Amino acid sequence: ExxxxxxxxxxxxxxxxxxxxxxxxxxxxxxxxxYQQILGQGPKLLIQFQNNGVVDDSQLPKDRFSAERLKGVxxxxxxxxxxxxxxxxxxxxxxxxxxxxxxxxxFGQGTRLTxx
Amino acid sequence: xxxxxxxxxxVSVSEGALVLLRCNYSSSVPPYLFWYxxxxxxxxxxxxxxxxxxxxxxxxxxxxxxFKKSETSFHLTKPSxxxxxxxxxxxxxxxxxxxxxxxxxxxxxxxxVIP
Numbered sequence: 001e002x003x004x005x006x007x008x009x010x011x012x013x014x015x016x017x018x019x020x021x022x023x024x025x026x027x028x029x030x031x032x033x034x035y036q037q038i039l040g041q042g043p044k045l046l047i048q049f050q051n052n053g054v055v056d057d058s059q060l061p062k063d064r065f066s067a068e069r070l071k072g073v074x075x076x077x078x079x080x081x082x083x084x085x086x087x088x089x090x091x092x093x094x095x096x097x098x099x100x101x102x103x104x105x106x107f108g109q110g111t112r113l114t115x116x
Numbered sequence: 117x118x119x120x121x122x123x124x125x126x127v128s129v130s131e132g133a134l135v136l137l138r139c140n141y142s143s144s145v146p147p148y149l150f151w152y153x154x155x156x157x158x159x160x161x162x163x164x165x166x167x168x169x170x171x172x173x174x175x176x177x178x179x180x181x182x183f184k185k186s187e188t189s190f191h192l193t194k195p196s197x198x199x200x201x202x203x204x205x206x207x208x209x210x211x212x213x214x215x216x217x218x219x220x221x222x223x224x225x226x227x228x229v230i231p
Contacts (some may be wrong), residue, residue, distance in 0.1 A: 006158070031217055040125065040223035042206055055216045077126070091159060095217065101166045102148045102212045105219055107159035 004108035018080035025094030035091040122222035135194040139207030
């Protein structure tokens with residue numbers, strides 16, 4: 001089975017520029033997560049989708065970050081404008097979560113963003 | 117909201133020695149717990165998971181963890197460290213469908229294996 005696909009793997013941009021990341025989850029996985037992982041820290045949940053609806057975006061800086069999951073499959077995460085502190089690895093994960101089943105999240109390789 | 121605490125960001129262990137990584141959870145009811153491993157420039161890979169079926173859970177690469185409700189802990193162990201175990205390890209917690217499947221991570225432990 002194909003894993004979670006993310007692109008690009010690496011991105012370098014200047015502050016105040018915009019950037020977008022793409023994620024294709026494992027086929028059939030209803031739940032999709034975007035995490036931000038700053039160097040030396042654990043992943044921090046930015047946004048969680050169930051199909052194409054948002055379940056949790058409480059830690060998403062909505063003044064500059066946005067995400068969508070059209071048709072409940074692929075997802076994009078956008079930053080506009082970027083700040084230096086946005087330098088991090090952005091991880092996408094997905095899980096198959098029917099009722100009563102404890103989900104196991106599968107992760108992509110991540111996108112390493114450097115803002116200069 | 118549920119959370120996990122991992123103390124000590126860096127852990128050094130001699131090759132062949134016991135690996136012990138500590139994880140304590142905070143939750144009003146017993147949660148579901150995971151250990152993930154991350155190798156350099158890679159995503160996170162599941163090592164093992166606790167889903168209430170058994171308190172002692174065996175995972176991949178010789179790792180195991182024991183759920184102790186009285187101590188609110190889920191510590192990860194491996195009897196004999198190998199050089200290939202050098203990586204970052206994360207404990208994670210979810211309440212499953214009762215918590216919208218939200219998955220929260222600890223800060224991680226960077227394991228260094230000394231030859």
